[in-house]
Amino acid sequence: MTTEKYAISGLTNVLYIDLSSQSYHIEERRDLYEKYLGGIGVATNLMLEEYKEGTGPLDPEMPVILSTGPLSGVYPTCTKTVALFRSPLNGELGESYAGGHLAMSMRYSGYETIVIKGASRYPVYVAVHDDRVTFRDASSIWHLSSAIDVGKILREVEPGAGRRSIIRIGPAGERGITYASVNVDTYRHFGRLGLGTVFGAKKLKALLISGNKEIKSPDHKAYRKACSMLYDTIVKTGLTEKYHNLGTSENILVLNELKGLPTRNLQETSIEGVENISGENFAEKYLIRRVSCAGCPIGCVHIAMLKRPFSKAHEYETLNVSYDFELIYALGSNLGVTDPEAVLELIDACEKAGVDIISMGVVLAWATEMLLRGKISTDDTLGLKLSWGDKASYLRAIELVVQAPNEFYSALGKGVEYASKIYGGEEFAIRIGGLEIPGYHTGLGNTLGLTVGSRHSHLDNAGYSADQKAFNHPTTDEKIVDYIINEEDRRNALNSMVSCLFARNVYTYENMVLALKCIGIDRTEAELEDLGKDIFRKKYELKKKFGFSFEDIALPKRFFETATTTGKLEEDRVRKAIEMYKEKRGIL
Structure with a gap:
């Protein structure tokens, strides 16, 4: 097999898969990549292009977008793929990240982004091997009791060991549980907000990707030097030892x-x-x-x-x-x-x-x-x-x-917000924005961060970290708001690379500039900061199209009854912080 090589900065291919017609085509989108680099930046803009007003989360024409970034598969810890979709759990922006082999497999197949539309009439899985895309009947694995077993079976019947990734759903996705996940290479997941439910509605049991292409750098000596520096920072400084x-x-x-x-x-x-x-x-x-x-x-x-x-x-x-x-x-x-x-x-x-x-x-x-x-x-x-x-x-x-x-x-299969509206107990249904909360009850920063985050996730802006800082060094609510804004913008830039957030203190703006330069992409720190702000605006544009409004956000009484790390919260304080955030962000 002849191995094709391509320049890292030259990869701008988007693979469009239509499950309804079982067809596909490839478009080069240099316009998007030159401005937004990849990852969440490109995915958000593609979603704005593809979304048709009134399209529901499980409608066939509601797309799923998988996107990698310019550093994916090239630098250490740049391992993530972003999935963008409309969440069947809360109807809002569905944004989820997974590691495993997926980002590497997509890039070695020659695709930076995959857009999946339509719905099959019967269960299928899609196999992408370099330039070949095939649609295979998945009826025999549709009712398997384990998402993990699906991967075991497909590894036996499909080629591509090594540079292969298999993402798949289990029974929950088939049956429409609105918080169904997508298993990625056994131990990783697109977990939150119900991507597995969307796969199930599309009758897409699995997506298998493998590639044999090679990536070349324009200045290999400079690239190796930068890669070595980043590797040493990751493994020798203690920044990631905890993980x-x-x-x-x-x-x-x-x-x-x-x-x-x-x-x-x-x-x-x-x-x-x-x-x-x-x-x-x-x-x-x-x-x-x-x-x-x-x-x-x-x-x-x-x-x-x-x-x-x-x-x-x-x-x-x-x-x-x-x-x-x-x-x-x-x-x-x-x-x-x-x-x-x-x-x-x-x-x-x-x-x-x-x-x-x-x-x-x-x-x-x-x-x-x-x-x-x-x-x-x-x-x-x-x-x-x-x-x-x-x-x-x-x-x-x-x-x-x-x-x-x-x-x-x-x-219960439709989430705690839905269930509590029918059976009562809304005051102790611990969710924000229709999404069940992660494992933190630390103070204003965490509650505010979950409320204003584009997907209501602690990973949007690490509000809990603002509480940790406030616990050790008392601060003002305005500084907590500023921290959340700055961290969310920085994470938007990182999620366009796409770097694992465990290495967020390694990939500083300075190091992102260096890493990009060594693969032929010139950006300044100021441009990357502006990129993060621009992506935030585009996400909120999407959220508004999906029907999001701050006025609809429920803050359950339980948040204010149970003391946090930094003491009991008052709802009025949280509401004022939300208004301060909206004013600083220019959100009407």
């Missing part, structure tokens, strides 16, 4: 001590027995290996081995389960579960079903409190007695949410 050592699960003990770890549906912010589900305990007793995304030296993906009996004759199966902070919070502290093996079993159940674990954990926590308060009965739960810490009841509940055998479980 390799214990991973994000290191945060469990820290946030518990700071009274910032949501517990039992945010009724509390710390939990007794937390040491059992700490990153330290998982590492000492269960960790068997670490996995890296393609092109990353960190090894942040922590895999635990769980030994589980399947008969009384001392016969066991062993499960490899990836864990991190958010998963331990969602299925651990927030459900009152402090048995580490129970947490791993719950994670495994969600992985096989193909659901976002944060959303599932919050949904189950709300349902538990509803039952314990007598606002629903065991008639609603089909006899299931949900109670804090009860692994068996939660394992069964996960199955029932995916199966949706009655109206109550069907409502």
